[in-house]
Amino acid sequence: MEKVLDEYLEKMEKYLKPIPVSERVDIINEIKSEMQELQCNGVPAETIIERLGNPKDLAKAYLGDLLSKESRFRWNRFLTVCAFYSLVGFSGMFVIPCLGIIAPAFIVLGIGAPVLGAVKMIDYIFNLNIPYMENIGISLGEMVTFNPVTEFIISLIVGVLICLAGRIAWKLLVLYCRKISKTAGRLSYEERE
Amino acid sequence: MNIEEWKSQIKRGTLEFCILLLIRQQSSYGYEIISILDKYPIIAAKENTIYPLLRRLLKEEYISSSWQEGTEGLPPRKYYSITDKGQEYIGAMSAEWENLLDAIKEIKGE
Numbered sequence: 001m002e003k004v005l006d007e008y009l010e011k012m013e014k015y016l017k018p019i020p021v022s023e024r025v026d027i028i029n030e031i032k033s034e035m036q037e038l039q040c041n042g043v044p045a046e047t048i049i050e051r052l053g054n055p056k057d058l059a060k061a062y063l064g065d066l067l068s069k070e071s072r073f074r075w076n077r078f079l080t081v082c083a084f085y086s087l088v089g090f091s092g093m094f095v096i097p098c099l100g101i102i103a104p105a106f107i108v109l110g111i112g113a114p115v116l117g118a119v120k121m122i123d124y125i126f127n128l129n130i131p132y133m134e135n136i137g138i139s140l141g142e143m144v145t146f147n148p149v150t151e152f153i154i155s156l157i158v159g160v161l162i163c164l165a166g167r168i169a170w171k172l173l174v175l176y177c178r179k180i181s182k183t184a185g186r187l188s189y190e191e192r193e
Numbered sequence: 194m195n196i197e198e199w200k201s202q203i204k205r206g207t208l209e210f211c212i213l214l215l216i217r218q219q220s221s222y223g224y225e226i227i228s229i230l231d232k233y234p235i236i237a238a239k240e241n242t243i244y245p246l247l248r249r250l251l252k253e254e255y256i257s258s259s260w261q262e263g264t265e266g267l268p269p270r271k272y273y274s275i276t277d278k279g280q281e282y283i284g285a286m287s288a289e290w291e292n293l294l295d296a297i298k299e300i301k302g303e
Contacts, residue, residue, distance in 0.1 A: 029260075029271070030244065034224045036268030052240055061241035062248065 002045045005035050008055050015059030027062060081187055088180055099173035106166025110159045117148075117155030124148035204236055209246065210286050211236050213279055216256055222270040223247060247273060255279035 009028050016024045031052070038048045052058055116136050123130045125148075138144050138151055146154070208230075215226060223244060231237045250256045256273045263269045275283070 026271075027244070027248070029269075030223055031240070033222070033268045033270055034240070036263075037224045037270075040267060058241045058244075061245045064245060 001032075001035065001039075004045050004049060005032075008049055008052070009035075011055040012059045015056050016062060018063060031058070084183060084187060088184075092180070095176055096173065099169045099176070103166050103170035103173055106162050106169060110161070110163030110166055112159075113162065114152070114156040114159040117152035117159075121148045121152040200235060204238065208236055208238060208242070209250070210283075210290070212243070212246065213250070213255060213275065213283050213286070216273050217275040217280070217283060220272045220274040222272050224270075226273075250279075253278075255282050 009032055012031065013024060013028055016027060019027070034052075035048055038051070039045075043051075119130070120133055120136045122128065123133050138146065138154055211230065212226060215221060215229060221229075223240075226247075227238070227240065227243050230243070247256070251258055251273070254276055256279050257276050258271050258273050260269055260271050
């Protein structure tokens with residue numbers, strides 16, 4: 001091939017440095033193939049170079065996507081990632097431990113209350129004289145005494161309500177974690193792009 | 194009136210579609226694609242547009258490529274052919290294209 005054409009390809013290769021070697025070689029080979037094709041058709045080297053334009057511009061056209069894509073969102077991405085992790089860090093510090101304690105504790109209490117209520121009621125009905133039964137009761141600041149059957153019904157209702165609250169807390173916790181991992185996943189996906 | 198600006202926008206929006214249609218018609222190499230498009234001024238484009246576009250289509254797996262040795266003094270050529278994903282893409286683009294033509298037709302009141 002003529003010297004001017006080789007020089008053209010050398011220059012192009014230099015400007016294509018940001019592209020991995022294997023791809024770069026392929027790009028150069030393709031342009032070279034077109035040069036040879038044109039030469040076969042009897043087109044003089046000068047006309048070929050004129051047709052292809054400045055080697056720097058041709059190389060830049062390949063880099064175009066690469067450069068604009070990266071520089072455009074690198075800074076934005078940095079801020080997004082920072083904002084995301086600080087938000088998660090701060091909110092997670094409160095949200096996860098609070099919900100994490102509330103959920104199981106409420107469920108255990110919700111089950112526990114009616115069970116104890118039932119024990120007291122059974123004790124009362126069958127006169128079993130189980131010890132410490134006087135410690136079980138409805139407390140609103142101080143012990144309020146009702147008929148143990150009424151107490152059992154109240155404890156059952158309160159227990160169900162507390163259980164429901166525990167379940168809601170648990171669902172919120174799961175939702176929160178899912179949302180975070182989803183967003184984190186999306187962020188790292190964008191990074192790979 | 195600046196029709197050139199509008200024409201270049203149309204070209205930008207449809208070149209990908211045209212190239213894929215062309216490659217679907219028959220496997221082809223860069224110079225040949227450029228030469229064929231050259232016949233139609235509205236979508237004619239130079240090397241610095243076509244090659245990077247082909248590379249992008251390749252990366253997105255709408256087309257595949259293979260080098261073929263040249264015979265009888267001809268240089269080796271990098272042939273592009275359409276992939277299944279490319280076929281699907283063309284199908285979707287064609288449908289949208291029809292939508293556009295229908296919309297224009299209707300708005301024009303024909």
